[in-house]
Amino acid sequence: MKPPVFEYHAPTHIDEVLELVAQHGDEAKPLAGGQSLVPAMNFRLARPSVLIDLNGIDGLGAIALEGDELRIGAMTRQRAVERSDLVGEVTPLLSETLPFVAHPQIRNRGTVGGSLAHADPAAELPAVALALGARFFVRSQRGTRVVEADAFFDGLFSTAMEDDELLENVAFPVLADGQVTAFSEISRRHGDYALVGVAVSLSVDSSGCCERARIGLLSVGDGPVLAVRAAEVLAGEVPSDELIRSAAARAGHDDIDPPGDIHASVDYRRHLTEVLVRRTLAAAFARASNGGSA
Amino acid sequence: MANQARFPVRGTINGEEFEREVEPRLLLSDFIRHELGLTGTHVGCEHGVCGACTVLLDGESVRSCLLFAVQANGRKLETVEGLSQGDAPLHPLQEAFREEHGLQCGFCTPGFLMSLLPFLEENPSPTDQEIREALSGNLCRCTGYDHIVNAVRTAASSLRDAETAGAE
Numbered sequence: 001m002k003p004p005v006f007e008y009h010a011p012t013h014i015d016e017v018l019e020l021v022a023q024h025g026d027e028a029k030p031l032a033g034g035q036s037l038v039p040a041m042n043f044r045l046a047r048p049s050v051l052i053d054l055n056g057i058d059g060l061g062a063i064a065l066e067g068d069e070l071r072i073g074a075m076t077r078q079r080a081v082e083r084s085d086l087v088g089e090v091t092p093l094l095s096e097t098l099p100f101v102a103h104p105q106i107r108n109r110g111t112v113g114g115s116l117a118h119a120d121p122a123a124e125l126p127a128v129a130l131a132l133g134a135r136f137f138v139r140s141q142r143g144t145r146v147v148e149a150d151a152f153f154d155g156l157f158s159t160a161m162e163d164d165e166l167l168e169n170v171a172f173p174v175l176a177d178g179q180v181t182a183f184s185e186i187s188r189r190h191g192d193y194a195l196v197g198v199a200v201s202l203s204v205d206s207s208g209c210c211e212r213a214r215i216g217l218l219s220v221g222d223g224p225v226l227a228v229r230a231a232e233v234l235a236g237e238v239p240s241d242e243l244i245r246s247a248a249a250r251a252g253h254d255d256i257d258p259p260g261d262i263h264a265s266v267d268y269r270r271h272l273t274e275v276l277v278r279r280t281l282a283a284a285f286a287r288a289s290n291g292g293s294a
Numbered sequence: 295m296a297n298q299a300r301f302p303v304r305g306t307i308n309g310e311e312f313e314r315e316v317e318p319r320l321l322l323s324d325f326i327r328h329e330l331g332l333t334g335t336h337v338g339c340e341h342g343v344c345g346a347c348t349v350l351l352d353g354e355s356v357r358s359c360l361l362f363a364v365q366a367n368g369r370k371l372e373t374v375e376g377l378s379q380g381d382a383p384l385h386p387l388q389e390a391f392r393e394e395h396g397l398q399c400g401f402c403t404p405g406f407l408m409s410l411l412p413f414l415e416e417n418p419s420p421t422d423q424e425i426r427e428a429l430s431g432n433l434c435r436c437t438g439y440d441h442i443v444n445a446v447r448t449a450a451s452s453l454r455d456a457e458t459a460g461a462e
């Protein structure tokens with residue numbers, strides 16, 4: 001099908017965008033990569049009356065190291081992040097995860113900011129942002145505020161951003177000493193939305209004890225889910241098969257309230273979550289004992 | 295309704311310049327087919343899933359059904375027609391699809407070719423696993439994919455041969 005009529009704006013400066021969103025409120029939508037918005041418009045599931053194309057704005061597509069954070073501009077293409085050596089070095093979880101996001105043709109256009117702002121419960125990047133504890137720089141004419149990942153996602157396709165706010169960039173903490181990360185997912189076909197996915201970040205001290213764990217899950221709730229109960233099982237403990245198994249069981253049973261659909265029932269999603277959390281934790285701990293590399 | 299304003303689009307397609315005025319809601323896929331008359335780019339699903347509409351935008355494979363024509367302003371487009379123009383021999387990738395029966399009805403083929411072109415440039419010696427992953431964004435209802443995988447393998451080797459021959 002074809003998209004309905006809309007008023008098109010292609011501003012070249014972010015101030016113009018902020019003015020337009022302030023003026024039009026929820027009638028207006030920013031157009032980033034268009035890889036979620038345009039299909040929705042073609043199917044007339046979304047009918048924004050004003051479309052603000054962000055593709056001509058300079059300075060929203062940069063990847064830069066700032067202190068102990070990697071700042072990724074909202075308009076950075078997913079493919080550019082996937083290919084960046086800097087990203088691979090300082091936030092390897094992003095590099096490991098991006099090949100699972102759709103297909104190269106989609107990632108060539110799709111942006112990091114678009115994926116996070118869209119907050120699809122089946123998307124990989126929101127779960128990764130939760131696992132890493134990213135910070136979101138959200139800007140409007142009222143100013144810029146910083147939202148922590150834990151507060152950014154709030155339900156189905158919903159974030160803490162107001163209608164007049166734009167996601168400007170996202171700060172991912174640089175991999176610290178003793179920190180290891182891993183990602184895995186199960187999908188019916190490479191590149192499809194996953195039935196379940198798991199992003200893990202662990203801080204392991206020199207004696208091998210797990211100081212802290214963050215486990216982000218996708219496709220098992222209204223939005224990305226932080227498996228806090230599973231993480232509690234790991235905190236302060238020395239990893240063993242048994243410990244990993246009991247953390248995984250907490251994730252599959254106590255941390256989630258997954259949906260059932262034609263692709264996977266509720267019970268199957270719980271089962272997959274438990275298995276994937278177990279495998280992903282084991283992979284991450286193995287990296288820790290190899291001194292951080294895979 | 296509000297704004298039916300038309301916007302200029304100017305760029306190149308398969309090396310030739312074009313210039314038109316379009317309604318902003320016109321999809322790039324429809325622009326290429328109906329305005330520019332290049333019907334080799336096919337439209338299957340219009341939601342990014344099938345890959346039939348894949349074209350190159352500044353050298354990168356993209357879904358033309360998920361872009362508006364206005365967004366191609368100032369850009370370089372390439373479609374399947376650009377692979378072999380007029381009486382020129384088929385592009386090695388096309389030749390390999392023909393040799394290996396990589397197509398039956400051919401509806402999906404332009405999208406496969408335009409996805410594979412940048413892939414083989416970046417990865418001239420792909421493994422079968424890499425080929426299958428590279429194909430995962432394109433659907434084919436006829437071939438069962440095995441013949442397409444064979445075609446890509448064959449194309450990769452003839453493109454490599456052409457490269458070494460050119461270098462000598």
Ligand SMILES: Cc1cc2nc3c(=O)[nH]c(=O)nc-3n(C[C@H](O)[C@H](O)[C@H](O)COP(=O)(O)OP(=O)(O)OC[C@H]3O[C@@H](n4cnc5c(N)ncnc54)[C@H](O)[C@@H]3O)c2cc1C
Binds near residue numbers: 030192193
């Ligand atoms: C066939 C197909 C398969 C896919 N598979 C996957 C997959 O497996 N995993 C996955 O994660 N994704 C998948 N996607 C979605 C893809 O990753 C999209 O690129 C992503 O969800 C949205 O990013 P975008 O830049 O395209 O945003 P757009 O589609 O342009 O925008 C999405 C939404 O975010 C808003 N928005 C965009 N940027 C901003 C901003 N800076 N500030 C505020 N709001 C903003 C828009 O107004 C819109 O509401 C798939 C898409 C397709 C077509």
Ligand code: FES
Binds near residue numbers: 337338340342345359
């Ligand atoms: S028509 Fe564009 S992906 Fe199917």
Ligand code: FES
Binds near residue numbers: 396398400402435
């Ligand atoms: S050859 Fe018919 S769809 Fe692929």
